[in-house]
Amino acid sequence: MIRFLIADDEKYVRDSIREVIETTFKEKEEQIEIGEARNGREAIEVSERLRPDIVIIDIKMPGIDGLKAIQEIRNFLPYAYFMILTAYDYFDYAVEAVRNNVKEYILKPFDRTELRNKIMDAVEHVQSEKEKRKREIEYQEKIYNLIPVMENELSYSIVNDMLEVIDVEMYMDYLNIYFKNSFCMVVKLKEKDSNGTIYVTEGLKAQIGEHIKLFLNQRYKAIGSYRFTKDLIYFIERPLSNDTEETKLNVINLALDVKSEVKRFFGISVKIGLGRCYDGIHLMHESYQEAREALEYSSENVSVVHYEDVEHLIEQDQFLDDRFKNGSGEKFALFKAVEQYITDNLREDINLKDTAAKFNFSPYYFSRTFKKVFGYNFSDYLNLIRINKAKELLKDDSLSVKEICYLVGYNDPNYFSKVFKKYEGVTPTEYREKLR
Secondary structure, three states: OEEEEEEOOOHHHHHHHHHHHHHHOOOOOOOEEEEEEOOHHHHHHHHHHHOOOEEEEEOOOOOOOHHHHHHHHHHHOOOOEEEEEEOOOOHHHHHHHHHOOOOEEEEOOOOHHHHHHHHHHHHHHHHHHHHHHHHHHHHHHHHHHHHHHHHHHHHHHHHOOOHHHOOHHHHHHHHOOOOOOEEEEEEEEOOEOOOOOEOOOHHHHHHHHHHHHHHHHOOOEEEEEOOOOOOEEEEEEOOOOOOHHHHHHHHHHHHHHHHHHHHHHHOOOEEEEEOOOEOOHHHHHHHHHHHHHHHHOOOOOOOEEEHHHHHHHHHHHHHHHHHHHOOHHHHHHHHHHHHHHHHHOOOOOOOHHHHHHHOOOOHHHHHHHHHHHHOOOHHHHHHHHHHHHHHHHOOOOOOOHHHHHHHOOOOOHHHHHHHHHHHHOOOHHHHHHHHO
16 A cells, blocks of 8 residues: 655646546556645645655645655655755755755656656555565564574573684674673572472563562663573663772662562562672673672562672581581581580570681571581571470470470460471370370
């Protein structure tokens, strides 16, 4: 479909041009639509409705003249093909027309054959431009569909320290990110509820991953990987700043905003580890490693951790790892002492932080190593010991359930009963009944 607009204040001129167009296309398969206007204002109004491909317009019309109308129409139809038609063969008009990207300049009275040839040239040009734009749109669509794949491939290559297997420069050019003053953010989703039920499916994880990326790109340039990695991983490029403390604070605030955004939209809690800012893609793997290590030091109370804030703890824990590297027996003996300490102090208010300090460990290292040694996290293991002790004491009928509750370190009999049932499937009273 080719749409024409004929704008001239003389009706016989409009009729003559219409006849030439209709005669030209009478035997062609190409469909046409023709609109008319008597002045510049009507030309603008009809163009807004018809959206013509080719505009044949007189320069001299009452009110808004042809050149002014062309300027207005071009604002919303930048690809329209303009032909000016006038009885005034003045150089100034021709210059102004060229400035407005007018393709043809025809004098009245016009020759019908010449007009027909110029119309055919215009149609050929319009069709060629449409095909060109179609190819450009198809190309852009392919690129658009390819971008997420390229993001994942580049992110995956950084994470696995395998940049040598891809054309890094090409990827950065297509993604328009060059990793100047950039850092890594690793986001861990809370995947299970208190009952152990998984509520973050792969589909939901992808939705959250995409939402975070869009959120980050509102402020900075960012790429992400979340379809083929357990956690959500982002590499973020931000403006260069000489104030390192301000940079660190801005990065932490950004992570806190991401945490709030995910909670607000999806009702899901996250923990976030942040690496340091570096200049250049080849240092992004280091920032990723730092973000992962920082994430290990997150907790229920501290959900966003920057590497610089725990670097000293990481070094301390690495020293302990090196100490136990060739002496697993020494580590096991030490944690057996921890187990004995828990057993001997069941009635006390035992917590991970104080217990770690007693044995000269950081809470983070203690928590991680405790689970490796015993197969349980600290709170679960503490409950297991207390419940096992309670089971022994329930054999003694001289002790009430309430007394046993206090003897094994619980301050609330109702809570004690709930914990006992969680581990044993029955309440303490029911358990005692089974012993009889």
